[in-house]
Each structure stands twice: as structure tokens, then as C-alpha cells.
Amino acid sequence: MVISGVGVDLTRTSVSWCKIRNWSLATLSLISFSCSCLATINQFFMTSQSASIRRLSSIKWAPRILLIMIFVWCCHGIPFLLFYDISPLTGTCISTNSAFAVYFPSIYILILDCTIPVSVMIVFGYLAYRNIRSTRALAEQQADRQFTRMILIETVLVTISNVQYGINGAYTVITAGMSKDANRLQIENFVATLSNLGCYLYFSGSCYAFLLSSSRFRKAAKKLLFFWQNTNQIHP
Template identity: 30%
Template sequence: MSNGFGIDLTNISWEFCKTRAFLAPTATLIPIYTVCLACFDQFLSTHYNPFFRQKSSIRLAKYLTFTFITLLILHGIPFVIFFDLQPSMTCKNYNVRFGQYYSFVYYPVVVGILPMTIASLFSFLAFRHVRHLVRRQLRITRRRLEQQLTAMVLARAICLGFLMLPYTIYRIYILNVTVDKSQLVLSAINNTLIESVTVTFLYINFAGNFYIFMVISSRYRHQSDTVPGTYGSQFDALEFKYVKHLSAKDVFRNAASSGCIEANGISPFVSMDTECE
């Protein structure tokens, strides 16, 4: 609404301002660091040391996911505290020190450099481990599964880096550039255009999982083709039974209305279009 109609509820309602200040960083960081956790889990599951492979479990995944979500929720609390409408009736941060963290740490490091480094490091290490799977005595199906999972995680980490890198560079550029007063309007126009493009890439990062996995994994494509077909056949069977049931009811109702049904029986009739004899 703010972009299309110029109506920004965060600048009107105190509740909307606080809610958006909390949800924006929290909802942004949770998917990003979930990719980092997936890369770390794949690093453990493909490790040549049995001790590290045993650590890759559903229990550890749940524990790490819960821990990171809790930390990111706690990380969003200062945004609720320091973002406010007063005194300019604009929902933004009015604390100087938190503004320094927001500009110099949150965008360049927490959103950009840190997750890209973690995801790239563990996905690359997992890829190295997969190349040595031939030396380990594993079943062919298990080996292919590990290779496909590692390829999916590696592709997701690469896309994470490429899609987030432009926005990270833009934020670092904004922090270090000095603009002449005579060029303020032109600089604002250019910065708005660059920000729109880089933010679009950032949004694609959250919506591209399905397409990345479809391109990389043949097993994923097969499952995507099989599951809708299975449910589709079930729905077709239910629809056939429902239509068949309705058709039987229509036949019975037409026969009754035409007088073909007596008190304790149905009089014979030749066809649906003929009347009862």
C-alpha cells in the first residue's frame, strides 16, 4: 500500500510501526539462517569421520532451529523498543547508538556477510566430502542421495550469495559515500533505483527455493510430478463417485416425478426419454 497508493500504515498507527519493526528483521533473518543450518547439517552428514556423521540427526536439527529462532526473536526486541513515530510522525529509529548498529552491523554483517560466509563455507566443505564418497562403502542409492542433497544445498548457498551480494554492496556504499549538495536530487534518484533493483534480488532469494531444487535435483522433479498426479487421481476418483451418485439420484427423482415409481416398486420403463407405460 505504501508503494502503490502512498498509504503507509506504519506512519499512522503506533501498533503497526512497532509490529513491522519487529517482523521485518525477524522474518528476514529466519529463512536466511535456516539455509546456513541446512548447509551445516549437510556438512555433518557427509563428513568422513563417523563421530560428526552421528551428530547429523533430527534432534540436533530441531535444537539448532529452535535456538536460532529464539535468538533472532530476541534480536528483534530492540527494534520494537527504538522504532517509534515520535517526534516526526515517521516510523523509524530515533536512538543514535542503535542507529549505528542498524547501519554498520545489521545490514552489512548480520544480513549480508555473516550468512553468506557460513553458507558458502559449509556447503563447499560438504561438496568436498561428497567427492570422497566413492572411497566409503555405501549403497549406490545412499551415495546418489547424498550427492543430490549436497548439490541442492550448494546451489542454494550459491544463489544466497549472488542474490544478497548486490544489496549488501549497496548498503556498504550508502554508508561510505559522500554526496555534494548540488547533486542531492540526482543522487537520491539513482539511489532509489539501485535500492529497488537490489531489494528485488533480495526478495527473489526468499522465493526461489522451489525453482532451484527443480533445476538441480532429478529426484525432486520426479517427486513434484508424482505427488500432484497421485492427489489428482484421488480427486478424479472422488469426483467420479460423486457424479455417479448424483446421476443415480437424478434417475430416481425423474422416475418418481413421471409416475414410474409405485408404492412398493418401480414400474418398468423403456428409456429415460420415454414416459411410463
């Protein structure tokens, strides 16, 4: 917002912010995608008819898995702190390591930011939905109807935000060595801006979409947000 609205780009003047910003973008996005993937996998475990698979969904393991996942992605972001710097030639924040410049953004965007999370959420979301459809108790509670809407919305958000972002990233990598005129560069910059904005749709839209699609999610969210209104009552 500061860069686009005010025109002040601190990544051109502050080496620390140049490093921290790119580390944050890479690390926090992967943590968010991983949490969504783990939640989808956990839904598959919880709705399975197999007792051994249901036992894999354990609340005591959730904090441990979460801490391990955060640690892994924080370590994954260390090269961003080491290799990103302000170029003395262009004055922009870029990677000073040629090998890491190949990994980010091409491999990072296409595999970690697009292919893996989209595939995991679609596959395990479908498997969880199939489990619900085959379980009479959950179907009688109309859990399948609300769950179907939530999974469909999640899949649509992931598809719209990540797939187009991955396609634009692939196009950028493929055409990196081509000579382009000023008009084509302006068009590509415009498309890249739209792609970046579309990528934010997943991070900002999931919660609101769930609130609109599921009454149970709304009740749970209201109970958590307005926890001070939850009063205990003594019944005879």
C-alpha cells in the same frame, strides 16, 4: 505492495505497524538465513566419512536447535519494538535511538544479513560437496551431480541477493554524511529499490530452483505436498 501500488503507507500512521513491520523484517529474515545455514552444516555432517562428525547430525536435536535459534532472533528483534517510532518531524518510521540507528542498518546488513550467512553456506557447501566426491557410494548414486547443482544454485542465489544488498548498504553508510543533489538522490533511490528487489530473490527463488535442478527434491516435495495420495499397499 500496498505502499508501492496503492500509495498507502501504514508505517506513517500506525505506530504499532511501524514497530511490528521492522521487527518482522529483521527477525524472519535472520530465521530464514539461519535455517539455510544449519541445513548446509547438517549436509556436511551427514556426508562426512568420520562417524563422530556424522553423529552430530541427529534428528532429535533439530527441533531443540530450531527453537533456540528462533528464541534468540526474536529476542534480537526486541529493540525494533522499543526504538522504532513515527518521527514527529518527517512523519516516517525511523529509529529514535541514535546508537541503535548505527547498528541498523549498517552492522546488521553487513554482518548478520550478508557476511555471516554467505560465508557459512559457501564454506560448508563446499565441504559437503567435497565429502560427496570422496565417497564412492554417494558418487555411484549420482548424488554428487544433483547436490552440486543444488549447492551451486544456492550459492549463486545468496551471492546475487545478499552481496549486492550488502554493497548497497555499505555505500549508503559511507555516503550518509555527503551532500547530494536531487539527481543523485533519485539515482540512489532507484538503485536501492533494485537492490531490495534483488534481496527477495533468495527467499522466493530457492525452492523453485531446487525443484528444477533435482529430481529427488521434486519427488520428496511431491510426496509431502500430495500426502493424501500416498496409499499403503500390502505385498505378499
